[in-house]
Amino acid sequence: MGIVLGIESSCDExxxxxxxxxxxxxxxxxxxQDAEHAPYGGVVPEIAARAHAERLAPMIAAVMEEAGQDLxxxxxxxxxxxxxxxxxxxxxxxxxxxxxxxxxxPLIAVNHLExxxxxxxxxxxxxxxxxxxxxxxxxxxxILRVEGVGQYRRLATTIDDALGEAFDxxxxxxxxxxxxxxxxxxxxxEGDPGAVPLPRPLVGSGEPHFSFAGLKSAxxxxxxxxxxxxxxxxxxxxxxxxxxxxxxxxVAFEGIAPVPAxxxxxxxxANQAIRGALESFAAERGLRFxxxxxxxxxxxAAMIAWAGCERLxxxxxxxxxxxxxxxx
Ligand code: KG4
Ligand code: ZN
Numbered sequence: 001m002g003i004v005l006g007i008e009s010s011c012d013e014x015x016x017x018x019x020x021x022x023x024x025x026x027x028x029x030x031x032x033q034d035a036e037h038a039p040y041g042g043v044v045p046e047i048a049a050r051a052h053a054e055r056l057a058p059m060i061a062a063v064m065e066e067a068g069q070d071l072x073x074x075x076x077x078x079x080x081x082x083x084x085x086x087x088x089x090x091x092x093x094x095x096x097x098x099x100x101x102x103x104x105x106p107l108i109a110v111n112h113l114e115x116x117x118x119x120x121x122x123x124x125x126x127x128x129x130x131x132x133x134x135x136x137x138x139x140x141x142x143i144l145r146v147e148g149v150g151q152y153r154r155l156a157t158t159i160d161d162a163l164g165e166a167f168d169x170x171x172x173x174x175x176x177x178x179x180x181x182x183x184x185x186x187x188x189x190e191g192d193p194g195a196v197p198l199p200r201p202l203v204g205s206g207e208p209h210f211s212f213a214g215l216k217s218a219x220x221x222x223x224x225x226x227x228x229x230x231x232x233x234x235x236x237x238x239x240x241x242x243x244x245x246x247x248x249x250x251v252a253f254e255g256i257a258p259v260p261a262x263x264x265x266x267x268x269x270a271n272q273a274i275r276g277a278l279e280s281f282a283a284e285r286g287l288r289f290x291x292x293x294x295x296x297x298x299x300x301a302a303m304i305a306w307a308g309c310e311r312l313x314x315x316x317x318x319x320x321x322x323x324x325x326x327x328x
Contacts (some may be wrong), residue, residue, distance in 0.1 A: 002075035002312050005099070006305025007060065009052040009092030010084025011139060012036075012043045015301035016060045018067050021075075021309045023122055024303045027066040027271050029059045030295075034179060039179050042168070043138075049087030056095055071103035078308025081109035082323030084139075090321040099181050106315035108308045112299075113328045117146050118310055119303035120263045123292040131290070132259045133277065134249060136267030137298070138164035138179070141210050143252045144304050145259065145327065149310045152328040155252040156208035163241060164214035164268045169280070170219050174230050184234050192233030198240040199245070208252035215240055220241045242277050249281060261288040269297040310325050 001022050017028035033051045037043045064071065071327050078094030093109065100107040116135050129151075133144045140289040141162035145153040164181055171180020176187065198218045201211040215237065222233050241304055249262075262282045268274060268291070269291055282289035296303060 002309060003069065003307045004076045004078050004108075004308035005060070005063070005074050006301040006303070006308060007056070007077070007079040007092045007096050008112070008115070008299055008304045009056060009088045010080045010082070010089065011299055012048050013299040014052045014059060014064045015065040015299070017064055017301035017305045018057065018069060019122065019302050019305035019309060022311060025127060026069070027063045028300070028302055029063055030061065030300055031055050033193060037253060038178050041083070041172055044045045045085040045087055048085055049091060052088045052091040053138060056091060060095065060099070064120065070100060071105065071123055072328055074105045075102060076106045076108050076312055078108040078110050078304050079306050079312075080112045080115065082111065083324035084112055084324065085220070085321060086324040091323070092120075093320075093322045099142075101318060103255060106312060107229070107318060107320070108306045108311050109316040109320045110304050110311075111326055111328060113140065113142070113301040114152070115307045116140070116265045117152060117328070118149070118307050119265060119296050120290050120292045121310070122302060122306040123296055127261065127263070127290060128258050131261040131263050132253070132255045132256070133263045134245070134263060135266045136163040136264070136268035138162060138168060140266055143208060143249060145256050146263075147203065153256075154328060155247055155256060156210060158210040158212065160211050160213035161216065163210065163245070166216055166241060166265065167268065169216045170234065173220050173223050174234060181268060181271065184238065185273065186232040187231050187237075188238040188273070189230030191229065191233070193235040193239035195232035196228050196236035198222070198236050200240055200243050203244055203247045208248045208255070210244065210248055212241070212244070215244075238271075238273055242274055246277050246281055259287070261290055262294075263290040265292060265296045265297050
């Protein structure tokens with residue numbers, strides 16, 4: 001049995017976790033920066049990097065102490081090395097390098113997207129490769145065929161906004177604050193999803209990619225027209241987004257070798273309406289539907305530690321660079 005320290009700092013969550021190869025999260029800490037970024041209506045990279053720098057070292061110390069874990073007894077230190085906001089990624093990766101050097105422990109530089117892609121296997125020992133993954137968050141919007149550790153086939157990506165970003169922008173237009181996804185979902189429950197005619201960008205296209213910029217502009221026009229209730233706009237937006245997701249998935253599934261399971265990850269996986277639609281999509285096709293517990297869906301360090309567990313035995317040089325862009 002091995003134990004890995006995971007570090008995550010690529011966006012606005014500072015997180016550290018200790019995870020074992022037999023899928024135990026021994027200790028974990030996470031601090032969100034929502035309060036710092038809320039006045040600006042979105043994540044400010046410089047503020048994020050400073051907050052990571054202040055919080056990460058005490059957080060790692062707390063996790064190690066809670067677990068009674070000695071640095072030199074770790075089997076690896078895994079840190080997000082990209083993609084993400086470069087200042088934050090550097091804070092986490094440099095911390096990991098320093099600890100790896102001090103404890104003479106292997107460093108594993110993890111692609112944040114790989115962390116999301118493999119996290120369902122931390123929660124579910126029965127989830128074998130291959131599976132299809134819908135990764136939908138504020139920064140990511142992809143459909144992947146996960147074929148093994150390090151083997152990911154990207155079937156679809158967004159040509160403009162990520163799905164969570166579309167929720168956040170809709171929330172901003174409706175004056176609901178940041179982060180907006182949960183607020184839009186709450187308001188949508190009181191509205192009529194058929195009330196406001198909104199476009200479904202790329203629906204019907206033969207390529208499975210996503211696009212949400214046109215939908216966001218249509219939401220803005222609907223709001224500015226003054227002819228609709230906010231709840232109806234929220235419900236109609238959510239319905240349009242959901243229709244896009246299901247249509248895009250259907251196209252992606254036409255083009256791939258069969259997989260036994262559909263997995264969803266990323267913050268938008270919290271949305272009950274979207275989850276319900278994905279469940280039906282999976283049921284219609286005889287697929288197992290897997291949604292990891294929410295704390296594992298959103299950005300966290302346990303998924304980075306787990307990616308390290310999956311990669312145990314490998315190591316990266318201490319001069320490896322942080323990468324703002326790093327496609328899987
Ligand atoms: O994975 P995550 O915590 O961070 C990254 O963006 O990587 O995802 C956060 C995103 C935000 O855009 C947020 O608005 C969205 O997930 N989100 C939701 C819901 N909860 C969070 N979107 C729709 N419905 C929700 N209930
Ligand atoms: Zn993420």
